Structures are given as structure tokens and as C-alpha cells.
Amino acid sequence: MVPDWFVPGAAAAEFWTAERCFITELLNTSASPEVSLAIARVEPGVTTQLHCLAGVVERYVVRRGRGVLEVDGRRQPLMAGDQALIAAGAAQRITNDGSEELEFYCVCTPRFTPDCYVNLEDEGNETN
Known part of the structure; x- marks a missing residue:
């Protein structure tokens, strides 16, 4: 028995x-609702979508590359x-301003679920 x-x-x-x-x-399951873990990869010259996570705190830990993070x-x-x-x-997005891919861990508490993601660009808040 497992x-x-x-x-x-x-x-x-x-x-x-x-x-x-x-x-x-890497980790996102209802068996562990308190946390999720993922790796994000952003290609050179790309800025991610302006967004926020409703009710979820997110931590980035950069693995490789470089970028500029914008928060609020x-x-x-x-x-x-x-x-x-x-x-x-918090309104957030990140730009890869380097010549190699930007990779970072995303640790979310509680765990990330699609319903917590709010696209702020669709609301006319695009400032880049």
C-alpha cells in the first residue's frame, strides 16, 4: 500500500x-495545497504579461540569466x-534583458491555481 x-x-x-x-x-497538487513550485523560462528580449496572483504570495529564485522584475x-x-x-x-512582470534565457524558480503559497491569475493587460493597465 502506498x-x-x-x-x-x-x-x-x-x-x-x-x-x-x-x-x-515541479510540484502542484491538491495533496499539497500550501505550496507549489515551478520553473519559469523567459526568452531573451521578452517581457511577460503584466499580472497579479490573487491571494497567492510568489517568490522568485533566479537560476540563470538576468532580467528586470517590475512589481507595482x-x-x-x-x-x-x-x-x-x-x-x-501585486502587479508584476519580468523582462529578460540578457542574451541568454532567464530561468527562475516560482514558489507560490498557497499553491498556484489558474483561478488566482489575473491578467492586468486586458484591463488596460499595460505600461510597457
């Missing part, structure tokens, strides 16, 4: 999102090893 604390591994396939980046979900209108350069804590409901 213990209730065990979550079997699945082939984590990368997928393209309307946010203009690639995502690989404030911009901060990020490079490998840097981290960012993005409050629930």
Missing part, C-alpha cells in the same frame, strides 16, 4: 503560457542567485 504522504513523480513537461513564458511545474511599478534588476518576494495581489 502511504498517503507519497506523491508519485510525473514527467514534468514544459509548456508555453499566454504569459509569454515557458513553465515546468518598481523595477529591480535580477541575476542568478537573486531572490524576490512578491506580495499577493
